[in-house]
Amino acid sequence: xxxxxxxxGNPVLRKKSKDIDKDYPNLNELIDDMFETMYKADGxxxxxxxxxxxxxxxxxxxxxxAKDEPEMADFxxxxxxxxxxxxxxxxxxxxxxxxxLPGINENVxxxxxxxIEYYDRDFNKVSExxxxxxxxxxxxxxxxxxxxxxxxxxxxxxxxxVKNKLNNITKGKVATSYKVKL
Ligand code: NI
Numbered sequence: 001x002x003x004x005x006x007x008x009g010n011p012v013l014r015k016k017s018k019d020i021d022k023d024y025p026n027l028n029e030l031i032d033d034m035f036e037t038m039y040k041a042d043g044x045x046x047x048x049x050x051x052x053x054x055x056x057x058x059x060x061x062x063x064x065x066a067k068d069e070p071e072m073a074d075f076x077x078x079x080x081x082x083x084x085x086x087x088x089x090x091x092x093x094x095x096x097x098x099x100x101l102p103g104i105n106e107n108v109x110x111x112x113x114x115x116i117e118y119y120d121r122d123f124n125k126v127s128e129x130x131x132x133x134x135x136x137x138x139x140x141x142x143x144x145x146x147x148x149x150x151x152x153x154x155x156x157x158x159x160x161x162v163k164n165k166l167n168n169i170t171k172g173k174v175a176t177s178y179k180v181k182l
Pocket of ligand 1: 099
């Protein structure tokens, strides 16, 4: 089932999410719905707050980027209750976008090397080292679980530049090819 994607301005995107256990109601269906919703919107990552649920759950399928970023070739993941530790202070920046912030793309500095511990969709405990592009994608989604959005992390000048666009999104004055919720 395709779910509406909550837009910037909705308070659900600003709350801290909670861990879940394997008895969370209809978890498998929810994960399937998140993938379906993400694919329909041409996204590569989705965090549960973006479909209105403040739980620590992320879906990512970035395999479409493998043509330019070979390390993405098998980057299909479900992250449940993730925890990130950074392995360096070195940062890299690429232009990011977000399904909750349609029409905005900005460079964001991100740590380039991290370890993420999480449960997969079968609730196996996993620890994974991610470097470069996969580390960026994961940090973007992980931020959503803490109520943080990428526009919080751009420079003051760029913030001023996107202010009108943000105001328009909060008023629903934005065109998307996918179902949204204010
Ligand atoms: Ni996002």
